[in-house]
Amino acid sequence: MEYIKFNEARELDLILLGRVAIDFNPAYNEQVKEEFKPLKKVHMFEKFVGGSPANIAVGVTRHGMKAGFLGKVSDDQFGEFVVDYFNEQGIDTSHITKCKNGEKLGLTFTEMLSSSESSILMYRNCIADLQLSVEDIDEEYIKKAKAILISGTALAESPSREAALKAVMLAKRNDVRIIFDIDYRAYNWKNTDELSIYYSTVAKEADIIMGSREEFDLTEKLIKPGMTDEESAALWQGYHAAIVVIKHGMKGSTAYTRDGQSFSIKPFPVEARKGFGGGDGYGSGFLYGLYQGWDIIDCLEFGSAEASMMVKSNNCSDSLPTPEEVHAFIKEEKEKFGEMIARV
Numbered sequence: 410m411e412y413i414k415f416n417e418a419r420e421l422d423l424i425l426l427g428r429v430a431i432d433f434n435p436a437y438n439e440q441v442k443e444e445f446k447p448l449k450k451v452h453m454f455e456k457f458v459g460g461s462p463a464n465i466a467v468g469v470t471r472h473g474m475k476a477g478f479l480g481k482v483s484d485d486q487f488g489e490f491v492v493d494y495f496n497e498q499g500i501d502t503s504h505i506t507k508c509k510n511g512e513k514l515g516l517t518f519t520e521m522l523s524s525s526e527s528s529i530l531m532y533r534n535c536i537a538d539l540q541l542s543v544e545d546i547d548e549e550y551i552k553k554a555k556a557i558l559i560s561g562t563a564l565a566e567s568p569s570r571e572a573a574l575k576a577v578m579l580a581k582r583n584d585v586r587i588i589f590d591i592d593y594r595a596y597n598w599k600n601t602d603e604l605s606i607y608y609s610t611v612a613k614e615a616d617i618i619m620g621s622r623e624e625f626d627l628t629e630k631l632i633k634p635g636m637t638d639e640e641s642a643a644l645w646q647g648y649h650a651a652i653v654v655i656k657h658g659m660k661g662s663t664a665y666t667r668d669g670q671s672f673s674i675k676p677f678p679v680e681a682r683k684g685f686g687g688g689d690g691y692g693s694g695f696l697y698g699l700y701q702g703w704d705i706i707d708c709l710e711f712g713s714a715e716a717s718m719m720v721k722s723n724n725c726s727d728s729l730p731t732p733e734e735v736h737a738f739i740k741e742e743k744e745k746f747g748e749m750i751a752r753v
């Protein structure tokens with residue numbers, strides 16, 4: 410069954426709007442192998458493009474999809490690094506603009522303490538990505554896409570907040586599907602009421618909503634706190650959502666479809682290097698499957714496999730796999746652990 414219809418005539422599969430940053434992760438390669446250790450003890454870091462929507466842009470592009478990015482970068486070498494990297498990947502950068510008042514890209518230092526403990530130290534003062542403004546949102550560009558993905562971080566502050574809401578409104582009137590990745594990062598928000606106001610505004614318009622249980626709780630705070638997954642899915646499907654994906658970390662995740670069905674998947678067991686990057690691998694893989702017209706359970710399996718591959722890796726962007734690599738990973742895991750390893 411087809412749950413979502415994309416306008417096939419559109420040149421871009423997906424425009425992603427929001428956060429792009431720089432990740433500095435403890436170096437880990439054949440020459441320099443930093444073991445798990447506290448951040449203060451790390452001597453060498455590797456630099457990667459980071460930030461959830463930027464990572465998903467890389468992920469879907471590795472899968473052969475055509476993506477564009479709507480965002481703001483710093484007017485310095487880190488900004489150039491992002492644009493160069495995106496160009497090398499084949500991401501359309503025509504609507505990435507430079508900040509004019511010295512705002513800087515966010516810097517993220519990831520601490521990897523053990524396979525189940527990781528955290529991030531963020532430098533986000535005078536931040537570039539939240540400078541995206543309504544002038545940057547061009548209707549002609551939005552019209553080129555089958556769908557737009559809004560990352561919740563973009564709603565944290567003005568002017569980015571209005572830019573994201575404008576993009577949603579223009580998508581709506583131009584037959585562009587809206588994907589809302591709640592992408593909650595506490596450090597961006599002043600209080601949880603604001604968060605519920607803006608998250609729920611976008612969730613009401615979205616065709617697909619993806620988030621963790623905690624993220625749905627935050628979104629629903631001023632509507633009806635304490636809902637079950639089934640109640641949340643029904644709430645958003647009462648607006649526009651055709652698919653609501655609710656994640657419970659290592660316990661697995663479920664996609665609720667508008668016809669009242671639900672499909673669940675578990676993570677593939679791996680030795681994780683960090684918790685970050687799982688959500689972006691999951692999003693990239695799930696959306697790829699959906700664009701291929703696969704059954705929802707296959708989209709979920711693909712997303713879950715890609716998530717597991719990403720938590721195992723040392724970064725959240727550069728290691729995003731090709732479809733062939735994800736298929737090979739799934740095959741290997743099934744040979745080791747059985748056909749139903751991730752399926753519930």
Ligand SMILES: Nc1ncnc2c1ncn2[C@@H]1O[C@H](COP(=O)(O)OP(=O)(O)O)[C@@H](O)[C@H]1O
Nearest residue numbers: 656658676679681686687688691713716717720
């Ligand atoms: N330690 C792990 N091992 C395998 N898969 C994992 C692990 N941690 C997370 N994942 C996968 O990554 C997905 C997204 O992780 P989650 O923590 O829910 O989101 P986010 O990365 O957005 O915070 C999970 O649904 C799961 O499939």
Ligand SMILES: O=C(O)C[C@@H](O)[C@H](O)C(=O)COP(=O)(O)O
Nearest residue numbers: 459460461685686687688689725
């Ligand atoms: O920007 C961040 O919050 C952390 C980054 O290190 C990372 O690039 C990221 O965004 C990971 O997102 P996730 O896949 O949702 O964990």
